[in-house]
Amino acid sequence: MIKVGIAGFGTIGRVVARHIEASALPLTLAAVSAGERERAETAMARLDTRVPIVDTTGLVAASDVIVDCAPTAAFRDIAETTLRAGKTLVTVSGAALMQWPEAADLARAHGGRIILATGALLGLDAVRAAAIGTIHSVTMVTRKPVKSLVKAEHVVRNNIDLSALTEPLKIFEGSAREGALAFPANVNVAAALGMAGVGPERTRLEIWADPALTRNTHRIVVDSDSARLELIIENIPTDENPGTGRITAQSIVAALNDLVSPIRIGT
Numbered sequence: 001m002i003k004v005g006i007a008g009f010g011t012i013g014r015v016v017a018r019h020i021e022a023s024a025l026p027l028t029l030a031a032v033s034a035g036e037r038e039r040a041e042t043a044m045a046r047l048d049t050r051v052p053i054v055d056t057t058g059l060v061a062a063s064d065v066i067v068d069c070a071p072t073a074a075f076r077d078i079a080e081t082t083l084r085a086g087k088t089l090v091t092v093s094g095a096a097l098m099q100w101p102e103a104a105d106l107a108r109a110h111g112g113r114i115i116l117a118t119g120a121l122l123g124l125d126a127v128r129a130a131a132i133g134t135i136h137s138v139t140m141v142t143r144k145p146v147k148s149l150v151k152a153e154h155v156v157r158n159n160i161d162l163s164a165l166t167e168p169l170k171i172f173e174g175s176a177r178e179g180a181l182a183f184p185a186n187v188n189v190a191a192a193l194g195m196a197g198v199g200p201e202r203t204r205l206e207i208w209a210d211p212a213l214t215r216n217t218h219r220i221v222v223d224s225d226s227a228r229l230e231l232i233i234e235n236i237p238t239d240e241n242p243g244t245g246r247i248t249a250q251s252i253v254a255a256l257n258d259l260v261s262p263i264r265i266g267t
Contacts, residue, residue: 002260003030005063007056007078008070009040011240012092015249016067016256021049025260031062035070060085065259067252072096072184079103083112090255092119092248094191095180098200117255120216120245121189123231125267127196130224135198140176140190143168143208143217148243154182155209168210176203183207186243189218197222216245 004020006013009032020029031052034040040053052062056078060066066082068075068091075096082089083106094116097103107113118124127138146162149155149171155162160171172182176194179187187205194200210217215234222229235245258264 001026001028002256003028003062003064004067004256005030005059005065006032006067006069007059008068008074009034009043009053010069011238011244012249012252013067013069014043014046016069016252017047017049019249019253020256021047023257025257027256027260030064031059033059033070035074056081060087063087065090065256067091067256068093069249069252076100079114080106083107083114084110086111088113088115088259090115090117090252092117092188092192092252094119094188094195095184098177098180098191098195115255116192116195117251119188119192119248119251120218120233120235121192121220122233123220123222123229124192124196126227126229127193127222128267130222130226130229131197133224133226135222135224137204137221137223138193138197138202139204139206139221140193141206141208141219142187142190143210143213143219144186145213145215145237145242146209146211148216148237149186149207149209151243152183152186162209165209165211168208168212170206170208172205172207174205176200176205179205179207193220216243 020027029051031054060081065088068078075093176190177200180191190205194203217234220231238244238246
């Protein structure tokens with residue numbers, strides 16, 4: 001039985017907890033940590049399982065695998081504590097991981113591991129396979145509803161007014177690395193794509209605010225010596241947080257299932 005700790009008990013963390021609780025696989029919820037304890041206690045009361053709400057150190061001590069569902073700013077502390085303990089971290093924080101090149105060395109030195117779940121991205125298996133050969137170019141165009149972007153760091157910092165938008169507006173164009181710095185909580189998909197393929201610097205990214213959309217939409221084109229991939233995904237936002245797609249939490253659950261399932265589908 002693998003003991004799972006959840007760091008961050010918000011929109012994603014609660015979904016992951018419910019799936020673990022209902023799973024027939026050898027997974028059990030060991031503990032959670034949360035920035036707002038009162039809200040976490042309220043959410044915990046809705047589960048059949050009762051586990052302790054602890055700090056990061058206590059979470060890692062109680063668990064075999066840590067699932068990172070916390071805000072991006074907390075990623076480094078959670079990841080370092082997990083890796084130094086020689087344990088496994090499952091996360092969708094691709095943007096934060098991309099900005100921490102020492103992560104692999106730390107994991108290797110202590111016997112830890114980071115699993116970057118696919119989050120809202122499809123086709124990652126194919127991109128990784130193409131990268132075994134030669135990838136000539138990777139382009140990603142992200143279009144999001146206005147409500148998904150109004151609080152984005154880049155939008156707020158540059159005083160971009162999206163309130164009266166009547167047609168699509170391109171608010172960013174550059175590399176995936178530049179996009180991760182400008183939108184640390186909004187472009188985990190682009191960061192994961194960059195790390196899987198030709199690298200964040202060579203992965204081109206556009207971000208559009210589109211008042212006609214109700215779903216977060218990503219169009220990815222990969223040109224390689226083995227295949228040309230054109231991928232489109234429309235993610236249904238969660239009710240609690242329009243910037244987070246429902247499939248994000250489900251991708252974390254799928255990654256956890258892979259740790260214990262007798263058959264693994266996909267690379």
